[in-house]
Amino acid sequence: MIDNTLSRRVFNVINIVFFLLYCLICLVPIIHIFSVSLSSSASVSAGRVSLLPVDFTLKSYDYVLKKDEFWKALSISVIRVIIGVVVNMLMTILAAFPLSKTTKEFKAKNFFVWFFVFTLLFSGGMIPTYMIVRYTGLLDSIWALVLPGAVPVFNVILLMNFFRAVPKELEESAFIDGAGYFRIMWQIFLPVSLPALATLTVFTMVSHWNSWFDGMIYMNDARNYPLQTYLQAILVSPNTKLMTKAQAELLRLISDRTLKAAQVFIAAIPILLVYPFLQRYFVSGLTLGSVKG
Amino acid sequence: MNSIKTSSRFKREWPLYAMISVPALLVLIYYYGPMFGVVMAFQKFEPALGFLRSKFVGLGNFERLFKLPDIWEVVRNTLFIASMKIIVETIAAILVAILLNEIQRKKFKRTVQTIIYAPYFLSWVILGGIFRDILAADGLVNNLLTAVGMESYNFLGQPKTFPWVLILTETWQLTGFNAIVYLAAIANIDPNLYEAAAIDGAGRLKQTWYVTIPGMSSYIVVMLILNLGYILNAGLDQILMLYSSVVYSTGDVIDTWVYRAGLQNAQYSLASAVGLLRSIVSLIMVAGSYYIAYKKFDYRVF
Incomplete structure (x- = not known):
């Protein structure tokens, strides 16, 4: 619709200004924290840092990157993302494929659909779940961050819907050629589902990287914290005097606040890196469920 | 249903059961386990005794709860x-x-x-x-x-x-x-x-x-x-x-x-x-x- 009245043009300008402001509101907090992390603590506490670093220094990053605990937490996060994504995707595929069959092909299908879906409706709650994790011996192990959520039921439903849309003829001709279900899944369903699998993989990566609550409750020893949990513990703890007199010069450059800012920013980097991929895929990820009429 | 039909059906379907068994087992442990674990809401639960041996107290916890x-x-x-x-x-x-x-x-x-x-x-x-x-x-x-x-x-x-x-x-x-x-x-x-x-x-x-x-x-x-x-x-x-x-x-x-x-x-x-x-x-x-x-x-x- 082409519409060139004066009121329309005025509206367009206001609308663009509105979105510029909105973008600014989204970006400023992130840019600000980045600037704080790159400024000297003296200028930060004097309130001189807003959008650009003042008295530029990399000392905060220098300090953070020399901490063993930081690297330990980072390595746990990386391992967690790798194992977590592999397990999640494997479980999603193994559950979604049988569930995408008809009851004629898979007699127990309806039972299993409800078996999985019911977990979306009801849960035992935080404390009984904690106890089960404890009794299965996972506390303080990386598996505590992987196994309790090993089967992402929502993703299973999504992939199940996707598998259902695969043309039946492909499967039938493979059957005639003597292929079993494992081969059909591997050679027909997975290749045609690559876009869906890619979407789920990226989302699973993000959710594993971002998770922290499970790390906090399942790890008694802070040395087993993944990065986000480690960071959470630092952020909510009251400010500490972390330096000795010998480091007085350092104190002028870094403080609790600049160090926190640096670590927050580092933890956000992987998300910012995969964001272009996420953006490409997330709209397709939202097609779960649909409204008609 | 005669047995030949059943066995041929199983022969075709068993891979589906094999596939779903692993995720189903994990769901059973980590989703249904805690659902069973809610019995602890009716117990004086002690971790060392577990869900089966902790003392049963009926609705005692709920009575305490509503008085908080x-x-x-x-x-x-x-x-x-x-x-x-x-x-x-x-x-x-x-x-x-x-x-x-x-x-x-x-x-x-x-x-x-x-x-x-x-x-x-x-x-x-x-x-x-x-x-x-x-x-x-x-x-x-x-x-x-x-x-x-x-x-x-x-x-x-x-x-x-x-x-x-x-x-x-x-x-x-x-x-x-x-x-x-x-x-x-x-x-x-x-x-x-x-x-x-x-x-x-x-x-x-x-x-x-x-x-x-x-x-x-x-x-x-x-x-x-x-x-x-x-x-x-x-x-x-x-x-x-x-x-x-x-x-x-x-x-x-x-x-x-x-x-x-x-x-x-x-x-x-x-x-x-x-x-x-x-x-x-x-x-x-x-x-x-x-x-x-x-x-x-x-x-x-x-």
Whole structure:
């Protein structure tokens, strides 16, 4: 619709200004924290840092990157993302494929659909779940961050819907050629589902990287914290005097606040890196469920 | 059914059972295990004794629970924060979707979308770290306030306004992403309707009011109904990052209470009793809301 009245043009300008402001509101907090992390603590506490670093220094990053605990937490996060994504995707595929069959092909299908879906409706709650994790011996192990959520039921439903849309003829001709279900899944369903699998993989990566609550409750020893949990513990703890007199010069450059800012920013980097991929895929990820009429 | 038929059926179907057995076993342990574990809400639970040997106390934990002075406050906080989040976030997302749809420059639109969707993907540890910094006494926001001559404000320490800090920061995080659904709804509206309205002399504003919004209404209602299912979920991650004991009176919710009682103070049975009540109410709300969405709007997940 082409519409060139004066009121329309005025509206367009206001609308663009509105979105510029909105973008600014989204970006400023992130840019600000980045600037704080790159400024000297003296200028930060004097309130001189807003959008650009003042008295530029990399000392905060220098300090953070020399901490063993930081690297330990980072390595746990990386391992967690790798194992977590592999397990999640494997479980999603193994559950979604049988569930995408008809009851004629898979007699127990309806039972299993409800078996999985019911977990979306009801849960035992935080404390009984904690106890089960404890009794299965996972506390303080990386598996505590992987196994309790090993089967992402929502993703299973999504992939199940996707598998259902695969043309039946492909499967039938493979059957005639003597292929079993494992081969059909591997050679027909997975290749045609690559876009869906890619979407789920990226989302699973993000959710594993971002998770922290499970790390906090399942790890008694802070040395087993993944990065986000480690960071959470630092952020909510009251400010500490972390330096000795010998480091007085350092104190002028870094403080609790600049160090926190640096670590927050580092933890956000992987998300910012995969964001272009996420953006490409997330709209397709939202097609779960649909409204008609 | 004769045995040959059965055995040939099994011969074909066994790989499906083999596949599903692994995820089903994990679901059995880590989802159904805790459901069985809710017996601890009726026990004087001791971890060393486990679910089977802890002493059974009937409804004792629930009686204790309802005598706790702060429990109703916690329920009220949860309902207030969660319902306000639903209302404010829904309105914001609809508004942004409508305005976004009016942008004609494709490139500008895409850039805006890229930026406003981004906060959705950052964890509340990161966002909490950011907000704790910029809302602090010497943070960016208060520096701005004092610069324009206003008094600085203790955003994270005032019980009166703390829920609104939660509501607005989450709205900040989710609005862009939430708008995607409504953008899709607008895209589905029949363009002929706009032309008909224009012929009838309706301007843009009237077209929005009489065509766009009614066209989105089924999406809006479905989203509201589905959100209603999560009314007891006020946002554990966010609140744990932003609250402190000063604002418990308005910021403490069921999930944070359960976490503190159960995992920090080892009141296992009491906390799991609260958790059980929460799960039951959620079950009713979620099942009910999906049922309504399915019956009235033909919405289905699978």
